[in-house]
Amino acid sequence: MSTQTKYDSSINNSNGPYYKDISYREAGKFEETRFEKIHNVIFKSSDYASIIIAQEIAGLIKEKQAQQESCVLGLATGSSPIKVYEELVRMHKEEGLSFANVVTFNLDEYFPMEKGNVQSYHYFMHEHLFNHVDILPENIHIPDGTIPQEQIHQYCIDYELKINSFGGLDFQLLGIGRTGHIGFNEPGSHYNSVTRSITLDHLTRSDAAPAFFGIENVPKKAITMGIGTIKKAKRIVIMAWGHKKAEVVKETIEGMVSSEVPASYLQRHENTTFVLDKEAAEELTRIKTPWLVGPCRWNEKNKNKAIIWLSQKVQKPILKLTDKDYNDHGMSGLLAEEGSSYELNIRMFNTLQHTITGWPGGKPNADDTYRPERNTPHKKRVLILSPHPDDDVISMGGTFLRLIEQDHIVHVAYQTSGNIAVSDEEAIKYAEVIQNMLPATDKENIGSIILELKRKQERMIDSESTRSLKGLIRRGESYGATRFLGLPDAYVHFLDLPFYETGTVKKNPYGPEDKKRLTNLIKKVKPHQIYAAGDLADPHGTHKVCLDVLFEVLNDLREEEYMKDCWVWLYRGAWQEWDIHDIEMAVPLSPDEVLKKRKAIFFHQSQKDGVMFQGDDSREFWVRAEERNQQTAEKYHKLGLAEYEAIEAFKRYHF
Incomplete structure (x- = not known):
């Protein structure tokens, strides 16, 4: 591909300059329409899209090296660019890509923020890129979150002057926030704004809350490059991944230029490409x-x-x-x-x-021509996969109950321990109960956990023993829910996938052991049905990793005889339901079943009343689940179908 993607501004149409370089068109889905005002490409996978972006950056670095010039990069943080940085590191280690001529300027930093804090963008950039390549330390520029308040104004002026001293940014990498912010340029930012201190929007802080273990710990201010600074970059690539970005992507690409959506200012930049995965693009007119x-x-x-x-x-x-x-x-x-x-x-x-059925495992002795599931074998082996220890009952508790009552052999597997979602206060409560039951000679270990939790400072990582206690709390709650639904303990499995066990919101990449644990379980159960979370809008990414592990395992096992008769049904988590046109099996619930589902969710007491990772939705999980299921039933009814109390929805995955 070319090293620097360019527009041919001599050819104009109603959408602005004509996009000349075809590399992105070849790699992703590109189609100009009268609705779109920023060039964009859509990829099936954000991972592959990230590789394409990294290749463009690498090409630019090499081009500048050949000309014996510095390559000046504007860099972003957050989850969106992580895979881009991973690929750049890989190119450095495996292909000899040198960063010796690279000068970087980061977009932003929280304020106040110590450089060594794991939530700081200084820490992020060194963790994901700078510590792994040969960039010169003096060429790294990241806004300093430790600057005294009275010096910020002059510091920001100096940051602008430093960028200008290198001839401006050759390439600017951006993500987009749900407020439409780029950098930390929140709604209301002026199109000529420069590097400055800014107050963060509540939604921005809410999205950052999981990483800080609560919104109350998220700084209220930041230092950010301005819109005007960003627009001076010779080339801009802006990324968006996932369902949660779909609405703001549509507003940015198709809406009017407005300070209310700061990213829309990029419509006036002649060398910008919006790189999207299919979930982030789903609200665009040409897609929807x-x-x-x-x-x-x-x-x-x-x-x-x-x-x-x-x-x-x-x-x-x-x-x-x-x-x-x-x-x-x-x-x-x-x-x-x-x-x-x-x-x-x-x-x-x-x-x-024909999508509606009260028999999610297939109705015995019935014509299944127009039913979503096969009628044979009647007694199916079913494996329900739950990323966290409550996703099963939250997302498909009614269907879970039906499968048990209709005499199928049901197994449920909790893919992660869910320990990070147990609050310290909840853990202390359980630990003190245990301590009071133990003889004096055995109190020491549990006492050390209580002491650790009471002395724990903000954002400290739990010890292994504390994480174990929190995992056991989630495990006990899971047993309570499954027993309530009538499932014997022998059919309940805890995989405790290792990728999750970091003690922080940031997880490790999944590896061979994660795949091995799931593979062994599938080989043991030999399921006719697998139910799995297909929810990619999970705010801390665990659902996506669990789904990626499943897809790899399914691919590895596809030639096994028992897998040839296995159907995979995907449910959605607490954040979003399938669109009606995507639903291939709709399981209606009676009022009594809705109530029983609610009671099963209530067994997850540590997640009730004070949910740690609920995104920007203040409703409890059981309320979200009920309202979502009722809304699905209402949509079916308005389309002319029978009226049900609630519906749980599934989409089949073909592997």
Whole structure:
């Protein structure tokens, strides 16, 4: 690929400069539309997209080396660029990529913030990049969170002058926050703003809260490069990964330039590329409603998506949609192909109706032609995978109960210990109960844990024994819930995957031992069904890692005879439900089943009332689960289907 991606500004259209370099087009999905005002490419995988970005940076470094010039990089922090830095480190170690001519300027830093603090961006950059490459220490520039308050103004001026002294930024790497911030330029930032001190938005602090073990520990201020500083970069690449970024990505790329979405200022930069994974791109018009963009390829997925969208748009049940409704909303091409709205409506109604089943393991002795699951074998071996010790009951507690009551052989496996989500106060409470039950001669070990917790300073990592106690608390709660649902203890498994056991929000990459533990369990159970969390919006990433481990294991085992008859159903976690057009199995719940599901969730007492990692949603998990399931049922009803109390939804994964 070319080392520096450029626009050919001599060719213009309604979307601004024409994108000349085709490297990103070849690697990802690119398509210009009248809605989009920033060039963007979409990749199936954020990991692969990160490699492409790293290759562009490496190419620029080499080009500058050949010209005997410094390569001046503006760098970002947060979860988005981690894989980019990993690939750059790999290139340095395996391919000899040198950083000797590289000068870096980081976007921002919390204030106040000590450099050695694990939450500092100084620590982050050295941990992920600088400690592993041959960059000269004097070429590293990161805003200093220890500057005295009265010196910040002059310090920011000097930071700007330092950037200018190197001729400005050759390349600026950006992520985007859910407020639309780039760097820490929060809503309201001026397009000509420079490096300065800024007060952080509540949503930004809320998103950072898991890393700081609570929003109360997140600094309220930061030092950040300004919008004007960023816009002077010769080349800008901005990344967005995951469902949680989809709304702000659409606003940034398709909306008006506004200080309320600071990233939208990049519409006025002539060499910017937005690099997205498919989840972050899902709200873009060309992805969500391609029939509004231009001629649409009417495959079954787009037909289903469009008809459901139309029904919701005009607020009519599917069977009441008319030819006029289709024509008025950009779907005349679909009518031309199919002939009439009547036929389309009937087919879509039947498709949705066939997703609904009260028999998630298949109904015995029934025609399964139009059912989501097979009727044979009737007694299926089922493996439910739960990333944390409560995801099973939160996300599919009603289905879990049905599978047990309908006489399937159900196993549940908790993939991680979940220990980090147990508060110190909760752990002390349990430890003191244990201490009071022990004879005096045995109190020492538990007493040391209590003392550690009471003396624990902010953001200290728990000792192994304390993490063990917290894991046992989660384990006991899990047994309480599964026993309540009627599952024998022998069918409950705790994998305690090693990648999770860091004692911090940041986890290790998964490795062979993680895969081995899951592989051994699948080989033991030989399941006909696997239920797994397909929720990639998990705020601390554990769901995604657990899913990645599963996908690798499935790929490794795909030739095993028993796997040829195994179906994988993905559920969503507490943050988001499948879109209706994605749902392939919908399990309705009665009011009594909803109540029983709620009681099962209540067994996870350490996660009730004071949830540590709940994102920006203040509702408890059981409330979110119930309201989400009720909303799914309501959506089905508004589309013209039967009215249910609640519905749990699943999408099949084909491997």
